[in-house]
Amino acid sequence: MTAVNSAGRVADTGVMTSDATRPTSGTDDTPEGMTVGRIAELVGVSVRTLHHWDDIGLVRPGGRTWAGYRVYSGEDLARVHRVLVYRELGFPLAQIGRILDDPDTDAEDHLHRQRDALEERIARLRRMVDAVDQMLEASKRGIRLSPRRQIEIFGDDWRPEQVEDARRRWGRTPQWEQYAQRAAALSEADWEKVAADTDTLHADLAAARRRGVAPGSPEADALAERHRALMSTYFDCTHSMQVCMGRMFVQDPGYTAYYDRFAPGLARWLSEVLSANAAANGVDPRTAVWE
Numbered sequence: 001m002t003a004v005n006s007a008g009r010v011a012d013t014g015v016m017t018s019d020a021t022r023p024t025s026g027t028d029d030t031p032e033g034m035t036v037g038r039i040a041e042l043v044g045v046s047v048r049t050l051h052h053w054d055d056i057g058l059v060r061p062g063g064r065t066w067a068g069y070r071v072y073s074g075e076d077l078a079r080v081h082r083v084l085v086y087r088e089l090g091f092p093l094a095q096i097g098r099i100l101d102d103p104d105t106d107a108e109d110h111l112h113r114q115r116d117a118l119e120e121r122i123a124r125l126r127r128m129v130d131a132v133d134q135m136l137e138a139s140k141r142g143i144r145l146s147p148r149r150q151i152e153i154f155g156d157d158w159r160p161e162q163v164e165d166a167r168r169r170w171g172r173t174p175q176w177e178q179y180a181q182r183a184a185a186l187s188e189a190d191w192e193k194v195a196a197d198t199d200t201l202h203a204d205l206a207a208a209r210r211r212g213v214a215p216g217s218p219e220a221d222a223l224a225e226r227h228r229a230l231m232s233t234y235f236d237c238t239h240s241m242q243v244c245m246g247r248m249f250v251q252d253p254g255y256t257a258y259y260d261r262f263a264p265g266l267a268r269w270l271s272e273v274l275s276a277n278a279a280a281n282g283v284d285p286r287t288a289v290w291e
């Protein structure tokens with residue numbers, strides 16, 4: 001319970017009031033200074049945080065109201081701001097207290113160092129934002145070429161919307177994330193080389209198919225490794241993944257038609273070539289999975 005003395009002051013005799021719960025008046029400022037609630041509002045921290053800083057001696061308000069409430073001076077507020085700067089830079093509270101209470105510390109020099117550290121952090125965060133923006137753009141598009149330029153490089157049968165189709169199909173896989181990042185990093189000259197390497201591989205695959213090169217032969221295995229290296233331009237392609245691709249070349253009519261236009265039966269033959277090479281590298285084609 002509480003009692004009121006002759007001076008009108010509240011004498012706490014059992015029920016404790018707090019700065020956070022007492023009624024406030026307008027700006028919450030007093031002739032003695034600013035209350036804890038006002039400071040919390042100004043700097044964007046909680047009243048509980050300010051109470052904790054007071055308890056550990058990090059920022060102790062310089063005065064009290066006639067009713068016993070904490071009040072902060074302008075100097076106290078400046079210290080709160082310095083604490084916030086150091087906390088943002090990752091300093092632990094105990095170290096911040098030692099820095100601020102060091103009598104040999106030059107205040108202006110400290111401010112300059114704080115500013116330099118913040119500028120460095122801002123620059124680092126800006127680089128991170130730029131990297132995230134690039135990843136977001138890559139995840140949406142992948143190839144940073146105009147649709148017209150894509151057709152010029154990859155051929156008249158290239159459909160730029162295939163990238164979007166692939167994103168819808170595999171967009172949540174780690175391999176798509178790798179593709180998106182790597183594709184976004186490739187220059188126009190890089191894409192021209194990729195296109196040339198792809199054309200050369202297709203021509204060599206078709207020629208081997210026409211000559212009756214047997215799956216599992218050294219020549220066929222070399223072609224399989226060239227195919228894996230080409231796929232690894234986009235993502236880390238394993239032998240097990242190649243087996244899964246080979247199945248898709250046979251089961252998906254679109255892929256079958258794509259490869260068979262280079263040589264009749266090329267899709268099925270390539271699937272067998274990839275499976276035989278995977279088996280030679282310790283992967284059972286019958287149980288291979290996408291990993």
